[in-house]
Amino acid sequence: MTSPYDIEEIFPDDAAEPVRLPRRQAGSSPQGLTVTLLADYTLRDRARLPSAAIVALLTEAGVSQAGARTAISRLARRGVLEGHRQGRRSSYRLTPAAAGFLAVGGSAIVAPAEPWDGRWTVLAFSLPRGQAARRRGLRAQLRWMGFAPLYDGLWVSPRALAGRAVDRLAPFGPAITVFRGRYAGPEPGRSPLDAWDTAALARRYESFIANWRPVLPRVHAGQIAGPEAVRARTEVMDTYRRLPVLDPGLPSRLLPPGWLREPARALFAEIYDGLAARAEEHVRAVAAAHSDDPVPGIGAHTVAELAAGLPAPAAAGEVSAPPAGAGRSSGPGPGRAPR
Structure with a gap:
């Protein structure tokens, strides 16, 4: 990670x-x-x-x-x-x-x-290795929007995506999927908060x-x-x-x-x-x-x-x-x- x-x-x-x-x-x-x-x-x-x-x-x-x-x-x-x-x-x-x-x-x-309403925004993405520049651009955009990587292609944020933020992700099209829900933890696996040091x-x-x-x-x-x-x-x-x-x-x-x-x-x-x-x-x-x-x-x-x-x-x-x-x-x- x-x-x-x-x-x-x-x-x-x-x-x-x-x-x-x-x-x-x-x-x-x-x-x-x-x-x-x-x-x-x-x-x-x-x-x-x-x-x-x-x-x-x-x-x-x-x-x-x-x-x-x-x-x-x-x-x-x-x-x-x-x-x-x-x-x-x-x-x-x-x-x-x-x-x-x-x-x-x-x-x-x-x-x-x-x-905070107790829910997390979870964004999953998949970009081919041949699209390295596009991948870097998406990762930089997600960081700037307050997301952090829980796993390589799975990023989380405590905040909901506003319309303007959605506009920023539009250029990446079908490469991403967004969910919002509550963490079912504590076990197994990592907590969403673990994405931040x-x-x-x-x-x-x-x-x-x-x-x-x-x-x-x-x-x-x-x-x-x-x-x-x-x-x-x-x-x-x-x-x-x-x-x-x-x-x-x-x-x-x-x-x-x-x-x-x-x-x-x-x-x-x-x-x-x-x-x-x-x-x-x-x-x-x-x-x-x-x-x-x-x-x-x-x-x-x-x-x-x-x-x-x-x-x-x-x-x-x-x-x-x-x-x-x-x-x-x-x-x-x-x-x-x-x-």
Whole structure:
């Protein structure tokens, strides 16, 4: 069995879809940071950011200029970003498909866990060995939707599949079958909860809280602004958004006492929302410095707004892909992350 705690990617990479978002790594990759950055400040209106501004913001986050330009180029080739050129200046924004994926993914990432009805969603799939890329895409999609592998081709989730999540699985067609019911255990065999490494997940919660709690007093005091505010807000989203994918609202009554899901979510919200205004101000300033005209549509959303569901508008003449996918339904993204 593959532990869901060993996730190599949250966003699909090799899926047979029009958009392939960057695979997750142990740290924050330039492509992952770029997606989180754009989702955090442009998702609502799919605002275009000057490419030079994106490079500048990524450079402030520790990415080299060459690495930033490469990340933008690769994301454009993968269908995550679409470019626009006016004169000598170029700009980029999220494609409708990427924005739709991130909007719903972000919503699920920050949504509080719903009450559990005691039933599990069980998804079985069978794909030929010759369809390795499609198989990887499905597995990545299922992880992003909060499923974990109980066995290789049998995945489970405590949450029911919403309509948008079903839409995300539609491309895989007859290769999957979904059931929902109660576990008949305890014997024989494995419990659905065994699909998650809860001990490792508890340590991840502890690490998140230990790393970010010391930052909170500075956030409350207004001592973080400019590049530091953008960097911290991007990093906290990029780090936190992995937790709800690993813990997709696992039933509290089945978990050890003192489970840190809610304390971690509260801490994330305080930092993410507390830095929103200062981070947005800096992103606007950097965008303006690299553009001949005003850059409309830049806006930092709050956790509550993200949970309520941000629209992902299509460009003129385009039809946005139905938002679907992440988390318990997700978003993230990261946004997210990602983010």
